[in-house]
Amino acid sequence: MTDVIETPTPAASEPEPRVRDRADVRRQIKLIVVLALVLLAEVWFKLEIDDPTVAHLFKGPRTKDNPPVEFDGSIVSWVAVGLTAVALLLAVANLYPRGWKGVLIAVVVGLGFYGAFLMWAYADPSGAFAPAMTNPIPGTIRIATALVFGALAGVLCERAGVVNIAIEGQFIAGAFFGSVFSSFAVVSLAAIPLFWCPVFGLLGGVLAGVGVAAMLAFFSLRYHVDQVVVGVVLVAFGYGITSFLLGQIPNDRNDQFNNPELLQSVDIPVLHEIPYIGEALFGQTLLVYLAYLSVPAVWFLLFQTRWGLRVRSVGEHPKAADTVGVDPIRIRWQAVLLGGVFAGLGGASFTLSTGAFDKEMTAGLGFISLAAVIMGRWHPIYAALAAVMFGFLRNLKDQLSILDEKVPGDLLSALPYIATIIAVAGFVGRVRAPAADGQPYQKTD
Incomplete structure (x- = not known):
């Protein structure tokens, strides 16, 4: 007779505690x-x-x-x-x-x-x-417009694998040539409506931004020069060349070359009548509306089109993209030049919104745009929101300047840069740049 050994039913065990990393x-x-x-x-x-x-x-x-x-x-x-x-x-x-x-x-x-x-x-x-x-919204929008354009330029370049430290150089060049083109149109093309003069200024800013972007792409993609070094050199070049050209403008010709026609506000019907925020958001200039539209446009371009897929693949693994017939060098050139368009628009906003060009008028906002790219995790929408936050902090200093006894002005001036350090240090969370960001690629036959 065979004995049947009964296995005792194990008691219901308590769930093991979750181990936190x-x-x-x-x-x-x-x-x-x-x-x-x-x-x-x-x-x-x-x-x-x-x-x-x-x-x-x-x-x-x-x-x-x-x-x-x-x-x-x-x-x-x-x-x-x-x-x-x-x-x-x-x-x-x-x-x-x-x-x-x-x-x-x-x-x-x-x-x-x-x-x-x-x-x-x-x-x-x-x-x-x-x-x-x-109301802090008008000042925030005024400052954040350039930052948003700069952040979009940085996202496009770095998604393709090119580090764009030169945003500040593109800003200062776009500001100068935006002023020159607009001023020249006012004086020399008097037959055209004044509305078109700032449009010529935008064209000048775009050409300047694309020109600096072309130099960045030429040295980093053609000769594989370190992209960070090239970017820093182009920033110094932008400041130097604009200071030199500004000094070459005679005082009696200043109206012809450095007196731009400013962009005029355009009210959007119904929306600009919303209490408190309507006039601030929807009674803006053409450039601000372009910034509104550019953010979703860049998102759509990067994440909903075949070209955007190629840009992201080149930024992550250019060799794999090359094996399936995508030319990484050409895609990077396209992304960098398109980024130059946005950076040039951001530069033109300084002079077409405030007036004559002045040396160092961009005040390091190009580097803050780069921080917005990192804080926004290389995503166009998040980077634009980070740019708006930085613009808000910078506007806060202007708003509270009359309260210097209670709030130190120097501390307020440092707020955007403190926030930039926090963003770059990774306090916003774990962020990962595109895997091939900053890495040169050379095609092999």
Whole structure:
């Protein structure tokens, strides 16, 4: 008789605890530290206010028919504290979401911090004049337009595997030749409508941007010179050649060569009537509307077309692309030159929106555009949003310049560059550039 050995049924075991990797732990620690610092700052802002009454002029400049509107700023301060406290609790409990939900929470917390900071900055005025908050959108759009064009230029180049440090050089060249072309059209082509004079300026900016891009492509793709070195040299070349040419313009010929016709605002029907934001977003110049359209256009070009697929493949693995019949050198040339078009438009925006060309008027914004490319993870939409954020920080310095006693102007001037360092250092998260970015490629027969 054979004995049957019964195997005991194992007791229901508890699920094994999930093992967290170090990157996840570091992410949680970063979130906790940053949110805790933000919360402490917001509480300090609130406690430092004696009189929470502040005023704003969000509807437009101060006039007899548009006086400042006063309100209780303590509500904004406490709402900011509450939002940050909730986000901090989520981070401590390791429930802070990833993806777009996490980004949305970060944006809300950032806006809350901005509001609490403004309440502290504008409350308790020390002088007889009580300043009022103004709408930050117009200044942000004005500064961010060039940054968006520069970021798109950087995305196109680096997606194809070419590092474009020369955006700053393209900006300064586009600004100079945009001014020259527009000024020359005003004086020499008097028969044409003035509307077309800034269009000639845009053409001059585009030609200058493409010219600098061609030099970048020629030295880096034809002779395999280090792309970072070529970019730095082209920035120095752009500053040098524009300073030299500006010095060659006689004082009595300044109107003919450095007095551009400015772009005029064009209101979009219905949309520009939206309260607070309509005039700021939809009462802009042609160049701003081009920036609006360029972002989705570049996204479509890179991710929805055959040419975009070839650009991305060349930036990731040019040899594999070459084996299936794609010419990596030609694709890189095309991407760099197209990037030069956008960078030239960004450069032209400096003179066609503000006036005569001046040396160093781009003020390093080309390098901030490059940081927006990294912060935006080499994606045209994310890079454009990062560029808008940098423009917002730079505009904040201009807005608060009248509050120098309470907010140091030098610290405000450094805000965009501090944000740039944070972006380049990788604090925004784990980012990966295109695998072949900056690597020369030589075809083999």
